[in-house]
Amino acid sequence: MKMRLLLPLLLAIWISAPFGYCSLPTSSCLQPPAKWCSSLDSAVQCGVLKQCLESDFRRSRQTEEPVQVGLYYESLCPGCRKFLTEMLFPTYLLLDIMSVTLVPYGNAQETPVAQKYTYECQHGKQECLGNMIETCIMNMTDMAFPIIFCMESSADVIGSAESCLKVYAPDLSMDKVMSCVNGDMGMQLMHQNALQTKALNPPHQYVPWITINGVHTEDLQEKAMSSLFTLVCSMYKGTKPAACGGSQKLHYKSYCHNE
Known part of the structure; x- marks a missing residue:
């Protein structure tokens, strides 16, 4: 199973759980988290079939390069x-x-x-x-x-x-x-x-030194450090995912300079 499939799945489980707590897999789930979406059986046993299918569907609809x-x-x-x-x-x-x-x-x-x-x-x-x-x-x-x-x-x-x-x-x-x-x-x-x-x-x-599509400028660095979420949403050329309609922002600056 590819990492790209698991990560949105775990986030979806966390978001959908009451009060933001991560729900536990069902008692019949014998697989570690990395294997939950590896097969139909494991997805069913671990109670995450819906999230696995939704994650795969979102990825299949992408038409532009990330x-x-x-x-x-x-x-x-x-x-x-x-x-x-x-x-x-x-x-x-x-x-x-x-x-x-x-x-x-x-x-x-x-x-x-x-x-x-x-x-x-x-x-x-x-x-x-x-x-x-x-x-x-x-x-x-x-x-x-x-x-x-x-x-x-x-x-x-x-x-x-x-x-x-x-x-x-x-x-x-x-x-x-x-x-x-x-x-x-x-x-x-x-x-x-x-x-x-x-x-x-x-x-x-x-x-940290950040590049976006292989390019580094102080403007891109500033935007990435201020809100990478907003920057990625703004630079994606395809149909924006629903998440990009939000206003999530994280702010801080901290560097280790090259001496």
Whole structure:
């Protein structure tokens, strides 16, 4: 099952539940949340058939390319964590007209050593580890975004990785992720993050650094930080979803500058 199907489903369940509380699956539901819409049987058993069908129907009616939102960030940067958890992920849940690219690297420095690379991160070795874990997760499961949200919203970003995996990707073990982190695959994936970050035009000056459809301007950054929801709705060229008729706005600013 694709992540895109699950996220609007979970939001729909939360919205439809009394007083905004998330309703529990039925007692016959033996699947983790990531599997609820994987088959007709599991959707019925977990009592979410209606939401699964509605989510799939909304996606099938899209005629235009989604708005592409790129986030260049660091795993332990407070401003990055705040934007990802309080603005980017909630907007992605609400709007199925946007796609998200996450690039965890930010203000890190890459040094080539004997045909390999070493990394120095703005917030220390733990941030380099967090960047690498999240990079490997993105390469290993299509449930990466909710896992990363789970990690970044935790008091302990790295320490929460294993429990977040168990919730959203129970088939992916922490041992497998760490094999990627400590192996050539993780290094090559991080090298690609470094190249992608260094290729930004204009060059990034701080993180979170946001691109919309591959473009960064201070105006777009300001609008994304003020209300990404409103920005995505305004830039989508297709028929606006019903959610865009609302007036949701979230405001804050916090940056980690490139020193």
